Amino acid sequence: MYDLNKHYQSNKKEILQSIDKILNKGVLEMGEEVEKFEENFSKYCGVKYSVTVSSGSMGILLALKALNLKGNDEVMTVANSDIPTSHAISLAGAKIKWIDVCEETFNIDTKLLDKSINKKSKVILPVHLFGNPAEMLKIQLIAKKNNLLVIEDACLATGAEYNKKKIGSLSDLCVFSTNPGKVLDGIGSGGIITTNNKKLFITLKKLRDYGRRSRPSKWPVKSDLIGYNSKMSSINAAILNIRLKYLDSYIEKRNQNALMYMDLLDSKKIKFQKVLDNSKSAWRNFTIRVKNRNQIYSELYDKNFKVALGYLPINYKDGCYKKLGKNINLKTTEIISSEIINLPCHQYMSKKEIFKISKNILSLV
Ligand SMILES: Cc1ncc(COP(=O)(O)O)c(C=O)c1O
Structure with missing residues (x-):
């Protein structure tokens, strides 16, 4: 759905210069450019924290993992998303509850969502399908009323707005994909999660890096929890930093x-x-x-x-x-x-x- 060549040509000089700089420096994973992208993206979305990950799919999985769901906990989502939305719920060990969508917006039907809440319900996972924001005000009301958490699948919705706010600042956790062909994309698989919750932010940082709170430098760093290798490459982040400006x-x-x-x-x-x-x-x-x-x-x-x-x-x-x-x-x-x-x-x-x-x-x- 993209013209990746025209996309490259439009910032070719800037991109090549930044790749050259990174390869010369030799920090290819995480590092300065990744931190800069997390900072820039937080500013862009008007949110306190961002954590880069290796893909949107991993982002949804880690977001769910951060909530420590149990086997009978239900996550409510839609069935017309890319398959990783449902897979993440299964991989997190929770139960999927697929809710029908609204005929006009193609997004989760909030009336049906409200009716489907039960004692097992824990998380609402709306998808902003094809970049179109779901009814977040109603979703937040339902979540508040029933003490549920909300994780948005915004993998296709980078830069979208709801109530004059950027998507990314509206719920507990919001997940974006930066895969090639996405609205904001790098040169390989990637993603980013936004949150205003410091505790979730720290857990996510650990989950994406084998459970480590920070990157090892002079001394090794212990794993606090069992985590994944879901880090972003420096070159990918550098290109995302360039394209975020546009x-x-x-x-x-x-x-x-x-x-x-x-x-x-x-x-x-x-x-x-x-x-x-x-x-x-x-x-x-x-x-x-x-x-x-x-x-x-x-x-x-x-x-x-x-x-x-x-x-x-x-x-x-x-x-x-x-x-x-x-x-x-x-x-x-x-x-x-x-x-x-x-x-x-x-x-x-x-x-x-x-x-x-x-x-x-x-x-x-
Ligand atoms: C709605 C939705 N959710 C999740 C994903 C997964 O993102 P990624 O390809 O970065 O793993 C995609 C990818 O296209 C998507 O469209």
Whole structure:
């Protein structure tokens, strides 16, 4: 969903200079650039702490691990996310409760979420699907009322806003992916978790580095808890530091692209993902809903348009959840998933490209 070459070309000199500096210095893991990225990202999100990790998937897993969940604890999430959202819950040893989504926003249906709380409920894990913020005010109210924690999956929503605040500052923990192709991306797998909770921050720092509170220097550092190797490379962080400076301009361009799509694709046969009035989407991609999806998708794909079917299959229909997902049928999730096509919406799209793909879609619906 990205033009990685144009992305590279747009800051090539700055990127190459920083890679050269890092390779000359010889600190390739963690170090100054990683600390700088954590600081810069905290400032950007308006949050106290950030912890870089090796991917968004690991970020969700470590966020859940930091909460010390027990085997019967339930984590409520959606089934139309990338599969690592559900996997992280399983890997953390908790139970998944998939909640249906809202027909218009494609995000967790807060009315159904409210009704589904029981004694086992511990965490709400909303996903800002395709960069579109979920109803965080309602989610926080439900969490507060029931003494639950909230971890946001913002892997596609870097730079998105809710109630004039950046996503990342609204809940207990918020997880972003910085994988190539994400709204803010580096040159390899990566992610970052934000929080205002100092205790969780310290636990996360330990979890990503074999349980160590700080990096060993002159003297070894003991492991306080059993942890992972989920560190970020210095080169990745340096590139993220460069691109973070331009993130708001990426978001603006993506929003302009989305408006152009809405204008050009204005048809009774095409539905769009609704962005709440108090939100700004990061538009990881522009998603349309059409009835004859497979045929339209196939024709666009064959004409080399950069379209995608994300995220299919629905999480509970995946092979690994065969047993668990057997009697689950979330009506709206199923309908939306059978109708969506993701269109490219990145900052390097030209008006001509948006016009061409839109014209092709209109001729097919
Ligand atoms: C919604 C969502 N959650 C989690 C992830 C996992 O992120 P990563 O690829 O960095 O592991 C992705 C990746 O695309 C995603 O889209």
